[in-house]
Amino acid sequence: MQYHYVCSDCGTEYELKPNLMLCPDCARSQDRDQPLSGILEVALEGEVGQGFAIHDLLPVEKEYFPSIPVGASPLWGPEKLRTEFEFPNLYVKDDTGNLTGSFKDRASILVSAFARKYGFMDIALASTGNAASSMAGVGAAAGQRVTVFLPKSVPRAKIVQALQYGSRVHKVEGSYDLAYEFSLEYSRRNGGLNRNTAYNPLTIEGKKTVSLELFRQLPKTPDSIFVPAGDGCILSGVYKGFKDLLALGLIQTMPTVYAVQAEKSSAIARAFQSGSFERIPAETLADSIAVDVPKSGLHALKQLKKYQGRVLTVSDREIIEAQARLSAGSGLFAEPAAAAAFAGFLKARAGLDREAQIVLLITGSGLKDIDSALEGVSVPEKTISSVEEITG
């Protein structure tokens, strides 16, 4: 298989080079309040059969990948929810079991392999929390030095993970968007590889593996996939995987992708209606999808329009209720951003075909943000001194 980059805005092709991040022409006039222009997509040329290995479709050779459990995540049918909602072909794609507990490991492992191939020892990035803990963990496995920039509101478990993995952690006086700027400046000054979402083309490319796996795991191309969206990079990755499969002639149809955003962090949903992006400070307890200006916004929007995707917004209340309902209905405890995918399904289900093959992308573990999860349950205040007190 041959790989090169294609600019998602102007179509210019580039060789896959270690320090090329965005299309230099399109990125030149980047406005701070707008999503990234000139995102590079990896294009592949060649042929594979139905029995391809996932590594056959990745632009870094297998030997450079640290050997850790990332991807190949389980797809399973939550029986009780299937019965309760009468959707017999409802599935969860459960990415909570990746090395660091989130979907982000799919991007981190490809970036790590790329860094190893090209001799980078240092990787820096900004993150709402999961990308940082993910890159820190994967970097630890691969023996790479990782520097992370986090918003000051980062959930404790995620910063603890990043610290446990031995990365250098900086909290910025502001939001994720500020952390993003700082990490870019840091990489410019310090060298090394930057793993910022959407900026580094391998982040979208790494995330595509989920679609390749779904192709393998399901009897046919899924009808609908619910994807939580902040920066829109997972969304772009999900599309990328299916676009590769279409280009290789392995599937004939694109699934309907539902982008689910938090009501108060809904830049992609707003732009889907209005056609333009504006900076409005994000405010949601689903920290992993709290983004003012979505970095992959333009790119994700293009895919949604081209392939008739849908967008939905859900309130924090709906997210917290969906989280508890998913936990109690399936045994899968998801963090709020991931539970947003289920909240989106709950909202859209009246309009869905009951026989359809529907996938909920569950992107992160609930244990990553206990404080938010506490809002959906009530902890007993009283202790008991005997069992009689509760059995009467």
Ligand SMILES: *Cc1c(COP(=O)(O)O)cnc(C)c1O
């Ligand atoms: C990062 C993340 C998302 C959102 O991904 P984007 O690429 O920012 O849209 C959703 N859920 C979880 C758990 C995440 O960590």
